Amino acid sequence: MSGRAAPVGSQELAELYAAHRLALVRMALLLVDHRAEAEDVVHDAFASVLGRTLRDPDAVVGYLRTAVVNGCRSTLRRRRTARGYTPPVDTGPAPPDERAVLAEDHREVLAALDTLPARQREVLVLRYWSGLSEAEIAETLGIGRGTVKSTASRALDALEKVITITQETR
Template sequence: MGGVGWHSTGQGVERTVERTLGHLRTLDAAPAQPAGPLTLEDLYRQHRMRLVRLAVLLVDDAATAEDVVQEAFTGLHRHWSGLRDAAAAVGYLRTAVVNGSRSVLRRRKTAREYTPPHTTTARSAESLAMLTAEHQAVVAALGKLPPRQREVLVLRYYGGLSEAEIAEATGISRGTVKSTASRALDALQRIMTAG
């Protein structure tokens, strides 16, 4: 998927992010849709791992990511009768994962105010082993971005979403998506240059 030209001077870092998260997206590609009506079980089987990877990229913790995705599917189950089609169900899940990840990050921030901060990188050895050193550096740098910046880049380059879809999933305007992406790429450039 080509870059959207969010930033002219950071195109090198944009290409690097696009390569890394595009590689992960390819690894997690959803299988072909079954014939007939889509069930909740089909959605779970087809999208669970991709949503877990999305959550891991946002919250940087595999166990928490699993919990966030499980909550998203639980919410989908509660709202199943009100959804119009499979695309709406996937959009609901994506938005639920973003919102659940935000909640986790807010709780972490509150907890850090009472206890000394600690660093955890709970990505599985398996997922990191599948990445080159360059890809690992990009994923590590993404973890240092503010949550909204990380969300926008992950949804664009891992999720493969358009600006409009990112705006819908995150509840921000398209203009804010664009400016946030630009700031995120600038920050990522600084992080990767300093590291």
């Protein structure tokens, strides 16, 4: 996008959508663990950009990432409220496309990732899945760079413990 301060048009949005939708859906899927919800969150983020005049049009991808993370948080909050204390229902086997993506060695990491608190999971997903820098993560989550570093460190330690315990019980 150019450095002009004009509303985001449908053509620009279509180009952004083509370039960034898949990466944002993957990121959202790791945060909400349900494909339809992840896609809804991403579509809502793109819809929120249409017609908006952004102070820095070059930062629209960062805006979209932040909108997706916040949308995932809202989705999880609504889900938690709806469920109360009822445990989640097993939805059965994953579709073939998801099974291909989730090779056996990755399932263990994803299961361990699900045990982390939301903030730690968000930091790790943004860092290692989306490849964001500490500064970009801090901006996306609205926290300091030091908080990103310490949260990532604690999250990696927790993941290592969970994976070690899982491997020892085999």
